[in-house]
Amino acid sequence: MNKEELKLSIERTIKVKYGKTLDKALDYEIFNALSLSLLENIVDDWNETTELYAKGKQAYYFSAEYLMGRALGNNLISMGVYDEVRELLEELNININKIEEIEEDAGLGNGGLGRLSACFMDSAATMEIPLIGYGLRYNNGLFNQYVEDGFQVEDGDYWLKYGDPWSIRKESETQVIHFEDMDVKAVPYDMPIIGYGTRNVNTLRLWKAEPLKEFDFKLFNDQKYDEAIRLKNRAEDITRVLYPNDSTEEGKLLRLKQQYLLVSASIKDIIKKHKEKFGTVTKRLGELNAVQLNDTHPTLGIPELIRILVDEEGLTFDESLSIAKCMFSYTNHTILAEALEKWDITLIKELFPRILEVIQEIDKRFIAELKAAGYSGNAIKDYRIIYKKQARMANLAIHVGSAVNGVAKLHTDILKETELKNWYELYPEKFQNKTNGITPRRWLRLCNPELSSLITEVLGNEDWVRDLSLLKNLEKYVNDKSVLNKFMSIKHKKKEQLAEYVKENEGVTIDPDSLFDIQIKRLHEYKRQLLNAFYILDLYYRVKEDSNMDIPKITFLFGAKAFPGYKRAKAIVKFINEIANLVNNDKTINGKIKVVFVQNYRVSYAEKLCPAADISKQISTAGKEASGTGNMKLMLNGAPTFGTLDGANVEIVNESGRENNFIFGLEVEDIEELGKNYNPKDYYEKNPSLKRVVDALVDGTFDDGGSGDFEDLFDSLLEEGDQYYLLADFQSFKETEDKVFEAYKDKEEWAKKCFLNTCNAGIFSSDRTILEYAREIWMVERKSL
Numbered sequence: 026m027n028k029e030e031l032k033l034s035i036e037r038t039i040k041v042k043y044g045k046t047l048d049k050a051l052d053y054e055i056f057n058a059l060s061l062s063l064l065e066n067i068v069d070d071w072n073e074t075t076e077l078y079a080k081g082k083q084a085y086y087f088s089a090e091y092l093m094g095r096a097l098g099n100n101l102i103s104m105g106v107y108d109e110v111r112e113l114l115e116e117l118n119i120n121i122n123k124i125e126e127i128e129e130d131a132g133l134g135n136g137g138l139g140r141l142s143a144c145f146m147d148s149a150a151t152m153e154i155p156l157i158g159y160g161l162r163y164n165n166g167l168f169n170q171y172v173e174d175g176f177q178v179e180d181g182d183y184w185l186k187y188g189d190p191w192s193i194r195k196e197s198e199t200q201v202i203h204f205e206d207m208d209v210k211a212v213p214y215d216m217p218i219i220g221y222g223t224r225n226v227n228t229l230r231l232w233k234a235e236p237l238k239e240f241d242f243k244l245f246n247d248q249k250y251d252e253a254i255r256l257k258n259r260a261e262d263i264t265r266v267l268y269p270n271d272s273t274e275e276g277k278l279l280r281l282k283q284q285y286l287l288v289s290a291s292i293k294d295i296i297k298k299h300k301e302k303f304g305t306v307t308k309r310l311g312e313l314n315a316v317q318l319n320d321t322h323p324t325l326g327i328p329e330l331i332r333i334l335v336d337e338e339g340l341t342f343d344e345s346l347s348i349a350k351c352m353f354s355y356t357n358h359t360i361l362a363e364a365l366e367k368w369d370i371t372l373i374k375e376l377f378p379r380i381l382e383v384i385q386e387i388d389k390r391f392i393a394e395l396k397a398a399g400y401s402g403n404a405i406k407d408y409r410i411i412y413k414k415q416a417r418m419a420n421l422a423i424h425v426g427s428a429v430n431g432v433a434k435l436h437t438d439i440l441k442e443t444e445l446k447n448w449y450e451l452y453p454e455k456f457q458n459k460t461n462g463i464t465p466r467r468w469l470r471l472c473n474p475e476l477s478s479l480i481t482e483v484l485g486n487e488d489w490v491r492d493l494s495l496l497k498n499l500e501k502y503v504n505d506k507s508v509l510n511k512f513m514s515i516k517h518k519k520k521e522q523l524a525e526y527v528k529e530n531e532g533v534t535i536d537p538d539s540l541f542d543i544q545i546k547r548l549h550e551y552k553r554q555l556l557n558a559f560y561i562l563d564l565y566y567r568v569k570e571d572s573n574m575d576i577p578k579i580t581f582l583f584g585a586k587a588f589p590g591y592k593r594a595k596a597i598v599k600f601i602n603e604i605a606n607l608v609n610n611d612k613t614i615n616g617k618i619k620v621v622f623v624q625n626y627r628v629s630y631a632e633k634l635c636p637a638a639d640i641s642k643q644i645s646t647a648g649k650e651a652s653g654t655g656n657m658k659l660m661l662n663g664a665p666t667f668g669t670l671d672g673a674n675v676e677i678v679n680e681s682g683r684e685n686n687f688i689f690g691l692e693v694e695d696i697e698e699l700g701k702n703y704n705p706k707d708y709y710e711k712n713p714s715l716k717r718v719v720d721a722l723v724d725g726t727f728d729d730g731g732s733g734d735f736e737d738l739f740d741s742l743l744e745e746g747d748q749y750y751l752l753a754d755f756q757s758f759k760e761t762e763d764k765v766f767e768a769y770k771d772k773e774e775w776a777k778k779c780f781l782n783t784c785n786a787g788i789f790s791s792d793r794t795i796l797e798y799a800r801e802i803w804m805v806e807r808k809s810l
């Protein structure tokens with residue numbers, strides 16, 4: 026890219042878009058102008074990539090969530106021009122960090138599932154895989170979170186306030202979507218997904234709902250102004266906001282509308298392109314297109330495809346069903362019962378009656394097949410797609426889909442052996458494992474340029490950014506003092522940077538020389554932030570009793586949003602903040618312990634937290650976390666895992682060695698064995714230090730503002746059976762923390778543990794994951810411009 030040309034383009038854009046000269050431009054104006062100027066440089070490659078992919082078989086990722094985060098820094102890295110642009114801006118007296126920081130995160134997802142789709146987009150482009158992402162362009166992403174008086178407060182996230190320079194609205198590719206009560210437009214906004222080290226640029230297509238008619242002129246003329254815009258609002262409501270998945274009754278109808286708009290628009294888009302090429306629809310449609318369903322949210326795509334093929338393209342139901350069986354595959358993300366989607370058939374009928382008929386027809390044929398194969402009564406019941414007046418989306422996806430995958434080895438095993446056992450017996454050939462991954466571009470190259478430089482220096486080139494397995498070649502330097510010293514001084518530098526950011530954003534001073542123990546993820550009881558909180562409170566009590574207690578100075582950092590309707594999760598946020606308040610303000614402990622709950626944990630905050638961690642806390646109840654990806658980000662940046670043998674932690678420990686991590690607690694088999702005999706009261710009564718911290722919930726130590734929230738948490742443990750086994754795991758947690766403190770004393774041995782985690786994180790690249798999907802599920806070929 027020509028520097029002088031880029032400068033002229035920025036100046037030109039500032040002039041025509043904002044009517045001023047560059048020296049007067051505000052940060053966001055520079056951000057927009059720079060982004061548009063960069064976009065200009067990749068549009069030709071982007072179009073060529075689209076044409077190239079269209080010549081052969083293509084795959085499509087259907088996802089209701091894409092947790093993209095910021096685009097600018099990532100795109101600069103992918104284009105290979107980050108340093109060049111930084112220098113150019115410097116010459117213009119502009120600090121690139123300030124311009125990056127002005128960008129709002131595109132937070133179009135809740136957590137891990139949405140971040141996975143974002144990593145997959147990046148990896149598919151870099152691995153040159155013909156994959157198109159389809160999703161929804163919510164006007165408001167996941168809520169912004171503040172902490173007031175220790176309580177979580179939510180605020181809307183209008184991420185588009187400065188504009189969205191990286192998306193191109195493709196008006197002419199609009200689709201009309203039919204609901205029983207209204208028709209709306211779905212307008213595509215295309216985001217370029219720029220591959221790293223390749224000219225390929227893939228597409229993420231996000232649909233926005235709009236009215237067919239901007240407003241009703243007659244109503245307006247009759248001075249019925251509210252009425253005139255009512256229909257517009259009703260249409261736009263569909264993609265107005267991302268739902269935090271906290272399944273309250275309200276919002277259900279809108280959520281179902283969202284799902285249908287996503288799949289109907291995307292399927293129509295796929296069929297339209299197929300017909301442009303071949304004229305009509307034949308079974309080749311299924312042979313040339315593969316659709317991956319990211320969880321069950323887009324499962325209505327199956328009946329929508331069949332509906333269109335039967336009603337509009339003149340195929341028979343059998344032909345259409347077999348095309349669907351060829352096209353779709355399904356990824357399972359959780360075994361939590363609350364997440365297994367079921368829709369009342371009355372709701373489906375109300376919005377799209379024909380879709381219900383199609384589902385009923387699939388169900389009917391399926392039952393006939395089962396009967397013919399000798400199944401009866403009870404056995405058939407569990408397979409039914411429609412049961413008790415509800416449509417079971419996972420059953421629909423598994424029955425029709427050609428593959429079903431879990432997201433980590435342990436998770437896939439649990440699906441086969443327990444959760445989906447009956448399905449595994451029926452369709453063993455469909456089950457596959459695809460262990461999740463993360464993109465090395467954002468989660469190392471972008472967020473940790475210092476460590477990236479060191480790796481490049483030691484390995485001699487930057488090939489590792491596209492082939493993360495090359496990190497293994499670092500392992501031979503594990504006894505090289507000079508490399509280890511550099512590695513650890515980078516860690517320290519990242520801790521200083523985080524401390525500065527935390528000071529600015531949370532108003533708390535933390536010491537970069539203390540051990541940074543970090544737990545960042547959505548707030549959920551199964552993730553057990555409460556167990557971590559109990560431990561911290563116990564540690565505080567012990568330090569208070571014995572001021573000479575031999576522990577390193579330690580900072581506990583939490584980052585987590587709680588679903589607005591999830592009362593217990595919000596109570597845990599308050600509890601952590603109460604502990605922080607107590608501990609941080611007690612002068613008698615000499616600042617030995619600090620606790621910080623960072624506000625508004627999101628992708629851009631994760632990019633600052635991951636490189637600064639000394640310990641990665643991954644402490645979910647064994648069997649509950651399907652995979653986790655936060656664990657991989659922290660490992661890649663050189664933090665040992667403190668965790669249970671759950672999800673991908675199992676594979677992390679296998680790769681980097683148990684001796685380089687801190688594993689504690691019950692395993693899946695232990696929990697099965699404990700089963701119904703588990704009595705949390707036994708642990709509570711027999712362990713005074715445990716009793717002391719649990720009692721703190723109800724004995725007046727802390728104030729929950731009169732909400733009764735802390736008493737409810739207490740009841741969840743002692744009255745409702747502690748279903749996530751916090752009390753059973755407390756002692757083991759505590760003993761394992763002691764091992765951390767002991768290990769941390771030996772700086773050199775500690776450095777080796779951290780280093781070996783980075784060296785062995787290669788397998789957790791989402792490049793590896795996406796290649797597995799491409800080869801083993803979609804059967805698509807790599808194609809390079």
Ligand SMILES: *Cc1c(COP(=O)(O)O)cnc(C)c1O
Nearest residue numbers: 136137546627628631653654655
């Ligand atoms: C990676 C990531 C997650 C997923 O974290 P887990 O620890 O795997 O649950 C959630 N939110 C954000 C913002 C992330 O970047």
